[in-house]
Amino acid sequence: MKNALYSDNRVKLGVMAFNCSHGSTVTNVDEAWAMTWEDNMALARMADGAGLEALLPVGRWKGYGGQSNFNHRTFETLTWAAAVAAVTSYSTIFATVHAPVIHPVAAAKMAATIDHVSAGRFALNLVAGWYQDEFDMFGISLAPHDERYEYAAEWLTLVKRLWAEEAEFDFEGTYFQGKGLWSQPKPLQSPRPPIMNAGSSETGHAFSARHADMNFAMLRQKDEDSDRGQIAHLKAMAADLGRASQCWIHVYVVCRETEQEARDYLRRYVVEQGDDAAVANMIRIFGAQSATLSDDVLEAFKFHFKAGFGGYPLVGTPEQIVEGILRLSDMGVDGMLISWVDYLSECRQWIEQVLPLMEQAGLRQPFSAAGQVGGDVART
Ligand SMILES: Cc1cc2nc3c(=O)[nH]c(=O)nc-3n(C[C@H](O)[C@H](O)[C@H](O)COP(=O)(O)O)c2cc1C
Incomplete structure (x- = not known):
C-alpha cells in the first residue's frame, strides 16, 4: 500500500500551519485562526475524511511580534503529529523538525513511534532553520547559511541509518559522534518514511x-515561465542524481462566489487589517538569514507574506481556483499545501465546491478510504 503522498492524483492536497496561531495569515482580523486542540482535531478529521493527502505543521518556537504576535502560540510538531495520527486514518501526517534542535537519535525514535501510531502514515519535513530569535532560546547560533545544510545532511544520514540498520554501529561525523547507535522499533514504512525539505x-x-x-x-x-523553470530545475537536479523528487508548494486560498467578493476579502485581511509590524520583523530576519529572495523581491513579497507566508495565491470563484490549479499542475507542481484565514469553514467549502471541480477536471479521483493506507514505496 502506498503512502498517500504517492497517490495517483495529479495534484495532491494538504492543509498546513494549523498548529500555529494565525496559521499562515499575518492579519489582525477577528476570524483569524485562534488555534485550539479541538479545532486542530476537527480540521484534521475533516481533511482526512475527504482524502486530502497531507497534514503539515509549521515548526515554530516564537512569534513575530506586531499586534497579532503572529505564530506566538504553536503546538510542537512531533507531539502534534502523534496525536493527529491517532485521530485520522488516511492522510500522511508530517512533523516539521529543526535539525539543530532535535538530536537525530531522539528524532529517529520519535518518527518511528509516530509511524506506528499512524499505521505507516508519517512523513518528515526537515528544515535547517533561519529564525535566529527562536534559536536564541536554545542558546544556538545558527551556522553560516550553507553549513546549515551540511549539518542537516549528516543529521539525515544518521536518522536514515538508525531507521534501516539492525546492528549497532558507531558514528564519527563532523557534527555527531556516538557509540553503539541503535533504534527499535523501525518505522513501519519500508524502506522509510518520506522526507520533505523546504530549502529555497x-x-x-x-x-x-x-x-x-x-x-x-x-x-x-x-x-x-520563471516558476516553471524553477520547478524544472529542482526536478532536474534530483534526476541528475538518479532520484525522483516531487515539487510541493504552499498556496493561500480565498474562494468566494464571485471574484469581486474574493478580491474584497483578500484586500480586507491583507491591506486593511494586515499586521505590518509582524511582517516587517519576519522579512527583516528572513532576508538576513535565508539566501532565497533578493531585497527588492522581498519587498514585493510583503503582500504574499501577509496573505499566506509567501505562498502562491489562489483567489476567486471555485472555477477560477481550479483553472489556477490546472496551470500549476502544468508547471510541474505535484502537491499543494493550503492555508486559509478561517480554516474550518473554508476547508469545508473547498471540500464541497472545489474538490468536485478538480475531479471533473481530471486532477483528482473521487476519494474512497478503503485500502489506501500505508507506505511502501522504494526510495533511496
Ligand atoms: C513552504 C515553506 C514552509 C516552510 N516551513 C518552515 C517551518 O515550518 N519552519 C522553519 O523554520 N522554516 C520553514 N521554512 C523555511 C525553509 O526551511 C528555509 O529555511 C527557507 O525557505 C529559506 O531557504 P534556505 O534555508 O535554503 O535559505 C519553510 C519554507 C517554505 C518555502
Missing part, C-alpha cells in the same frame, strides 16, 4: 535533490 536557496534545493523525496518550494512568482 540554491544550496537548499541541492540538499532537497540529494537527500529528500520532495521539495516544498517557494516560487518566486515573477511570471509563470
Whole structure:
C-alpha cells in the first residue's frame, strides 16, 4: 500500500500551519485562526475524511511580534503529529523538525513511534532553520547559511541509518559522534518514511535533490515561465542524481462566489487589517538569514507574506481556483499545501465546491478510504 503522498492524483492536497496561531495569515482580523486542540482535531478529521493527502505543521518556537504576535502560540510538531495520527486514518501526517534542535537519535525514535501510531502514515519535513530569535532560546547560533545544510545532511544520514540498520554501529561525523547507535522499533514504512525539505536557496534545493523525496518550494512568482523553470530545475537536479523528487508548494486560498467578493476579502485581511509590524520583523530576519529572495523581491513579497507566508495565491470563484490549479499542475507542481484565514469553514467549502471541480477536471479521483493506507514505496 502506498503512502498517500504517492497517490495517483495529479495534484495532491494538504492543509498546513494549523498548529500555529494565525496559521499562515499575518492579519489582525477577528476570524483569524485562534488555534485550539479541538479545532486542530476537527480540521484534521475533516481533511482526512475527504482524502486530502497531507497534514503539515509549521515548526515554530516564537512569534513575530506586531499586534497579532503572529505564530506566538504553536503546538510542537512531533507531539502534534502523534496525536493527529491517532485521530485520522488516511492522510500522511508530517512533523516539521529543526535539525539543530532535535538530536537525530531522539528524532529517529520519535518518527518511528509516530509511524506506528499512524499505521505507516508519517512523513518528515526537515528544515535547517533561519529564525535566529527562536534559536536564541536554545542558546544556538545558527551556522553560516550553507553549513546549515551540511549539518542537516549528516543529521539525515544518521536518522536514515538508525531507521534501516539492525546492528549497532558507531558514528564519527563532523557534527555527531556516538557509540553503539541503535533504534527499535523501525518505522513501519519500508524502506522509510518520506522526507520533505523546504530549502529555497540554491544550496537548499541541492540538499532537497540529494537527500529528500520532495521539495516544498517557494516560487518566486515573477511570471509563470520563471516558476516553471524553477520547478524544472529542482526536478532536474534530483534526476541528475538518479532520484525522483516531487515539487510541493504552499498556496493561500480565498474562494468566494464571485471574484469581486474574493478580491474584497483578500484586500480586507491583507491591506486593511494586515499586521505590518509582524511582517516587517519576519522579512527583516528572513532576508538576513535565508539566501532565497533578493531585497527588492522581498519587498514585493510583503503582500504574499501577509496573505499566506509567501505562498502562491489562489483567489476567486471555485472555477477560477481550479483553472489556477490546472496551470500549476502544468508547471510541474505535484502537491499543494493550503492555508486559509478561517480554516474550518473554508476547508469545508473547498471540500464541497472545489474538490468536485478538480475531479471533473481530471486532477483528482473521487476519494474512497478503503485500502489506501500505508507506505511502501522504494526510495533511496
Ligand atoms: C513552504 C515553506 C514552509 C516552510 N516551513 C518552515 C517551518 O515550518 N519552519 C522553519 O523554520 N522554516 C520553514 N521554512 C523555511 C525553509 O526551511 C528555509 O529555511 C527557507 O525557505 C529559506 O531557504 P534556505 O534555508 O535554503 O535559505 C519553510 C519554507 C517554505 C518555502
